[in-house]
Amino acid sequence: MKIFQPFTKLGDYEEIDVQTQTVDNFCSLNNIEKIVVADINEKSAIDFAKSMNEKVSGIGLDITNTEKLKEKMRSVDVVINTVGPFFKFGPPVLEAAIECDCHYLDINDDWEPTIEMLKYNDDASSKGVTAILGMGASPGLTNMLGAAAIRELDEVETLYTGWTMDGATPEEESSQSGVNAAMVHAVQQMTGTVKIQENGKAKMVKPLKEVEIDFPGFGKFKTRVFGHPEAITFPHHFKTIKNSINLAHGSGFGTLKWIMRLVDWKIISVEKAAGIVQNLSSSIRKDLEDEGIETGLDLKNINPMEPPPIYSLAIGKKNGKQASCGTTFRASDLISMGEATGIPLACGLKLLVDGKILQKGVFAPEGAINPNEFFKELNNISDLLDVDEENNTNDQEMINIYSSW
DSSP: OEEEEEOEETTEEOOHHHHHHHHHHHHTOTTOOEEEEEESSHHHHHHHHHTSOTTEEEEEOOTTOHHHHHHHHTTOSEEEEOOSOHHHHHHHHHHHHHHTTOEEEEOOOOHHHHHHHHTTHHHHHHTTOEEEOOOBTTTBHHHHHHHHHHHTSSEEEEEEEEEEOTTOOOOSOOSSOSSOHHHHHHHHTTSSOEEEEETTEEEEEOTTOEEEEEETTTEEEEEEEOOOTHHHHHHHHOTTOOEEEEEEEOSOHHHHHHHHHHHHTTSSOHHHHHHHHHHHHHHHHHHHHHTTOOOSEEOSSOOTTSOOSEEEEEEEEETTEEEEEEEEEOOSSEEOHHHHHHHHHHHHHHHHHTTOOOOOEEEOHHHHOOHHHHHHHHHHHOSOSOOOTTTOOOGGGGEEEEEOO
16 A cells, blocks of 8 residues: 655645654554655655655655646545645545545544535545545544534434544644745634524524533533534434534633634735734743743643533434433543544554445545544554553543433
């Protein structure tokens, strides 16, 4: 099995930590014989490849050169796309992969291109191609948590996915200079309007709108609408779901809301706002590091008095009665956004090459991946989960499940 991973383009980039975590886990998979990483900066790609093992090689590539992109794809079996922002680079890379008969995974966290890319389902299916969109943290882990929660109920009408923005800052290191693609994405999804599912219909709403949810074991807490794809992919794959929203919480929304208003009022551009948020984030990170405080997502010390750092909540019926089920992810320590994004992506690839994702077409994770298989494999390929592997025989023990019954 040969893997092709384009991961940077011009001034738009994803964090180097995502690539390191992803490729490092790829290298450990026995049935992968070759990994090609591509970057607009050839030297960066080559240097990165040299930091891995002999399976990995690096090339220079501008992915907007469609013919060159397809030329490289024709020599591999799977394309891993981590080029952001995905509203620019998701659909064309998927289209090229399908044309070249390559399976495809990405970490697409933009809802607009997700809608467009799901429309490639018939094309991919007819060519025997499997494409998984959004195999990172949110979307990705949240989708698998949602799929696990759905299995606990007899009927599901409402599905929330959520995550904390505290600690979810991108890594500083990059092969490019300029505004981080993750920051551009975040501003895009906190301004204008975003799509959710409400009362069985798609609806455009203002992001950052406050929403209160009642989470079993945690009680009621307030969070905010965010424009991630889970809100549209769950109703796409589970037709009984009438309400679906992606939510975010954190301590900095007061400041963020004012910055986003400046964008909505057309006083500053999306890129300018992203630069402001990036500088604020870097300043906060530096202050914490100067005080000796570790930064990252704390998925171990879950406080029942606060919203879970990453979760899903399914609401419906169990044994004929109204019921709800919440799921949270358990990790052994603080983890970076690179780890939270790159390791699930590597896990998705492992399931694909091992023949555990059999459907052909274009899917969000919950549409094609068994959540029990996912969390079992996630535990196998990383030390991220705090699970006793020798004594653990129940896949569900890899996540925390909170039910109302």
